[in-house]
Amino acid sequence: MTLSNIVVSLDLGDAATDRVRLAAALAERFGATLTGVAAREILAPMLADDTLAIERIFEEEERLAREQIAQAGTLFERAAGAAPRTDWHAALAPPLSVLVEGARRADLVVVGRQGPADGDPGLLAVPSGALLMAVGRPVLVVPPGLARLSGKRIVVAWKDTREARRAVHDALPFLTRAERAFVVAVGPDARHEGAEGTAA
Incomplete structure (x- = not known):
């Protein structure tokens, strides 16, 4: 048995680069494709009387979401150097549902640990506990500061x-x-x- 596709969850937290490097080293070891996944839901604007104000708030939120996903994509490109093959999947949607869907083709899913001492990974982060219950695939939960396994x-x-x-x-x-x-x-x-x- 081998690993042919490793999926890694991207966010903008301090530990994201090390997580991608760890996943890339595993992809190199097993000759696997490394697929980076990032998603961010567009937060709904607060209720207001002014429809134009709501539209402006929504447009700004969408711009920010796209910008953060692009930053995650750049981080993935920089940190995935050891992987023999890479793929990228991004969406404006809830991160957990996007990662679960992307993991259907994965042999291993790599996700960051989220705890009180792990820092704030932002709105692109996937809660590892919820992922474990929903994904139906092997999951490697990586603590901050670990770049090799x-x-x-x-x-x-x-x-x-x-x-x-x-x-x-x-x-x-x-x-x-x-x-x-x-x-x-x-x-x-x-x-x-x-x-x-x-x-x-």
């Missing part, structure tokens, strides 16, 4: 469930290239067959 040693948290089996299957491109892989199980049903060490 070696994957030499991998730990698999195992429980004999459908979800764990699916997760291991989706991780096979990384597992088959790892120098070492460790399987960890905890709880009353955990067994130690084949373990190199002893349980603590």
